[in-house]
Amino acid sequence: MSQIPVFDGHNDTLLKLELGAGTPRERSFFDRAARDHIDLPRARKGRFAGGLFAIYVPSQLGDALKVRYDPDDPANFAEVAQPDALAFTLRMFARALRLERESAGEVRICRTAAEIRAAMADGKLAMVMHVEGAEAIDADMTALEVLHAAGLRSLGPVWSRPNIFGDGVPMACPSSPDTGPGLTDAGKELVRACNRLKIMVDLSHLTEKGFWDVAALSDRPLVASHSNAHAVCPSARNLTDRQLDAIAESRGLAGLNFHVAFLRPDGANISDTPLEVMVRHTDHMLSRLGEDGVALGSDFDGCMVPRAVGDVAGLPVLLQAFREAGYGEELIEKIAWKNWLSVLERTWN
Numbered sequence: 001m002s003q004i005p006v007f008d009g010h011n012d013t014l015l016k017l018e019l020g021a022g023t024p025r026e027r028s029f030f031d032r033a034a035r036d037h038i039d040l041p042r043a044r045k046g047r048f049a050g051g052l053f054a055i056y057v058p059s060q061l062g063d064a065l066k067v068r069y070d071p072d073d074p075a076n077f078a079e080v081a082q083p084d085a086l087a088f089t090l091r092m093f094a095r096a097l098r099l100e101r102e103s104a105g106e107v108r109i110c111r112t113a114a115e116i117r118a119a120m121a122d123g124k125l126a127m128v129m130h131v132e133g134a135e136a137i138d139a140d141m142t143a144l145e146v147l148h149a150a151g152l153r154s155l156g157p158v159w160s161r162p163n164i165f166g167d168g169v170p171m172a173c174p175s176s177p178d179t180g181p182g183l184t185d186a187g188k189e190l191v192r193a194c195n196r197l198k199i200m201v202d203l204s205h206l207t208e209k210g211f212w213d214v215a216a217l218s219d220r221p222l223v224a225s226h227s228n229a230h231a232v233c234p235s236a237r238n239l240t241d242r243q244l245d246a247i248a249e250s251r252g253l254a255g256l257n258f259h260v261a262f263l264r265p266d267g268a269n270i271s272d273t274p275l276e277v278m279v280r281h282t283d284h285m286l287s288r289l290g291e292d293g294v295a296l297g298s299d300f301d302g303c304m305v306p307r308a309v310g311d312v313a314g315l316p317v318l319l320q321a322f323r324e325a326g327y328g329e330e331l332i333e334k335i336a337w338k339n340w341l342s343v344l345e346r347t348w349n
Contacts, residue, residue: 004329005120006315007337008051009255009295010130010204010226012302013038014092015056017099029099030106037300037311040106043125046315049337050110050119050126052154052225054302055092057085057135059161071171077161085135086143093150096129109151113345120337128344130202130225133159133168139186141193148197153348154225155194156202157187158210160237165190166213168205173267175236177243182209183217191217200347203227203247204237204257204297211243220347221252226297228254228262229284232277235262244288253343254289255297256282256335258305273306275321282322282335291331295339 013029016036020026027033032041038048059078070076100107103125110116110126119126129151131137137144137155144152158168165187167180183191191214194201203211203224215222224247230238239247239254247254257263260273263281285294298305300312309318322332 005049009297011300052130089136130154154200169236173235178208183213259303
C-alpha cells in the first residue's frame with residue numbers, strides 16, 4: 001500500500017469527541033476505537049498527516065444529538081443563536097487545545113503552512129482549526145478577531161442552513177446548488193474581514209449565488225474544502241462545471257468528499273459504494289481544475305464513507321485506486337497533500 005501521506009480538507013472528529021463526552025460513546029483520541037473514523041492509532045496506520053478539523057455547531061445542542069443524528073429532522077437544520085453558537089465553539093476550541101496539550105507533542109495546532117510542513121516532517125499530526133458555519137461570529141466581527149488569535153485559519157460562512165451571513169444548500173439530490181439567495185451585506189463584510197485576516201473562506205455548503213458573491217469579492221484562491229462534481233452526482237452540495245472553472249481560474253482547489261450520497265449518481269446512502277465512483281469524480285474534477293486544483297476533503301466523522309475505505313486507516317486503499325486508474329505518483333502526491341499545502345500558502349501569505 002501507498003506510503004504517501006495525506007493532508008485532508010475536512011473532518012468532524014472534534015464534534016464526535018465533544019458529543020460523546022460523558023456518554024457511553026465517549027472515547028479517547030489517543031486509543032484505537034471500533035467506531036467513528038479518526039483516532040491517532042488509525043491516523044498513523046492510514047498515513048494521515050493532518051488536516052482541517054471542523055468546529056460545527058449543531059442546531060440541537062441537547063442530549064438528543066448525543067444519541068442519534070437524524071438528517072431528515074428539520075430541527076437539525078434550524079438557525080442557531082449567536083451567543084449559543086459562540087459558547088459551543090469556544091468549548092470545541094478548548095477541546096482542541098486540550099487534545100494538543102495532552103498529546104505529548106504528537107498533535108500540533110498549526111497556524112501557518114510552514115508549521116504544517118514542520119509537523120509533517122517530524123511525523124506529528126497537523127491540526128488546522130476550521131469553523132464550519134459562522135453562527136458564532138457577530139456582525140461586528142469581534143468574535144472573528146478573537147478566534148483568529150486563538151488559531152482559526154479557515155471558515156465556511158454557512159452550513160446547510162441560513163444565518164446572518166447567507167444561506168446554505170440543502171442535502172438534496174437531484175438538485176441544483178442554486179437553491180436560495182446569496183450573501184447578505186454582513187456576509188460580504190465577513191468575506192472582506194477574512195481576506196484581511198488571511199482566513200481561508202470555504203465555499204462548501206454555500207448556495208450557488210453565495211458562491212458567486214464570494215468569487216466577486218475575494219482576492220484569495222476560491223476553495224471548496226469538501227464538495228464533489230455535480231456532473232457526476234447531481235446533489236445540491238456538489239459543484240457545477242461553471243463553479244469548478246471559476247475555482248480553476250482563481251488557482252483554487254476543491255476537495256473530494258467521501259460521503260456516499262455526494263458520490264453516487266443516485267444520491268443514495270449506501271456504504272457498498274465502489275471506489276470507481278470516487279475515481280469518476282476525481283477524473284471530472286481534474287478535467288476542470290487541473291492537476292493542481294484537486295485534493296481530498298473526506299468529511300470523516302461526519303458522513304457515510306464507502307465500505308472499501310471504512311475510516312482513516314483506509315486512505316491508502318483510495319490512493320491505490322487512483323494508482324490503478326492510471327494516476328502517476330506525482331499526481332497522487334498532489335491530490336493527497338501537496339495541493340492543500342500550496343493553496344494554504346497562497347491564502348495565508
